[in-house]
Amino acid sequence: MITHLVLLRGINVSGHNMMKMDALKTMLESIGFQNVRTYLQSGNVFVDTEEESASKVGFMIKQEIFKVFGHEVPTIVITKEDLELCFKNNPFLKEKDIDTKKLYVAFVSVILKSENINDLKISQFKPDEVSIDENRIFVKYAVGAGKTRFDQKYIEKKLNVVSTMRNWNTITNLLTMYNE
Incomplete structure (x- = not known):
């Protein structure tokens, strides 16, 4: 398993792109990520996965956020x-x-x-x-x-x-x- 840190830009800021962390965690687990952990309400999310490619992880998460929450959220995945x-x-x-x-x-x-x-x-x-x-x-x-x-x-x-x-x-x- 590889742990990726996903930085979501611009969520839960001044009432925009609102997302409960519990709902985000549930969504990420539903698409196969494990050991999902968040820090603060501002888009810092750790996920464990077999996927090595940070860009693929970011793309998957960005797509699913749009599908589930309707928000276009830029993501950067760092190690x-x-x-x-x-x-x-x-x-x-x-x-x-x-x-x-x-x-x-x-x-x-x-x-x-x-x-x-x-x-x-x-x-x-x-x-x-x-x-x-x-x-x-x-x-x-x-x-x-x-x-x-x-x-x-x-x-x-x-x-x-x-x-x-x-x-x-x-x-x-x-x-x-x-x-x-």
């Missing part, structure tokens, strides 16, 4: 290694006295190149800071995520990708769950 690399490769964690409440990670649907940082035009969002590492964009907000225009929608528009963001506390807790 335990992806989460471990968040800790290893996040340059902002090396800073002294870093406020982890201002750290976020955007997971994107493709591998990015370092030149993609130019496409993001991050200089217009100073003093927010960004670093790209493969399919992860590390963000350090100067004030906070609620006070910037540099968000997942902006990333998707500028880079023509699917993305979803998680705060550092969620990343930490998801890795803990992966290790249980």
Whole structure:
């Protein structure tokens, strides 16, 4: 069995794409996933399956959510290694006295190149800071995520990708769950 972490974008946010986690869990079990576990109400779902392909897992879940709930929900499936690399490769964690409440990670649907940082035009969002590492964009907000225009929608528009963001506390807790 392989454990996949499925990140659903934009569910249960401000009354949109509402989905009870119990109903989501039941739906996923009905299509063959095992040991389904959720974290929070915002679309963090662990599933066990024989399917190795993360893209196939994501596609199956996206299709079934549309069929059952009627929501078009972008999905990104990541591995335990992806989460471990968040800790290893996040340059902002090396800073002294870093406020982890201002750290976020955007997971994107493709591998990015370092030149993609130019496409993001991050200089217009100073003093927010960004670093790209493969399919992860590390963000350090100067004030906070609620006070910037540099968000997942902006990333998707500028880079023509699917993305979803998680705060550092969620990343930490998801890795803990992966290790249980």
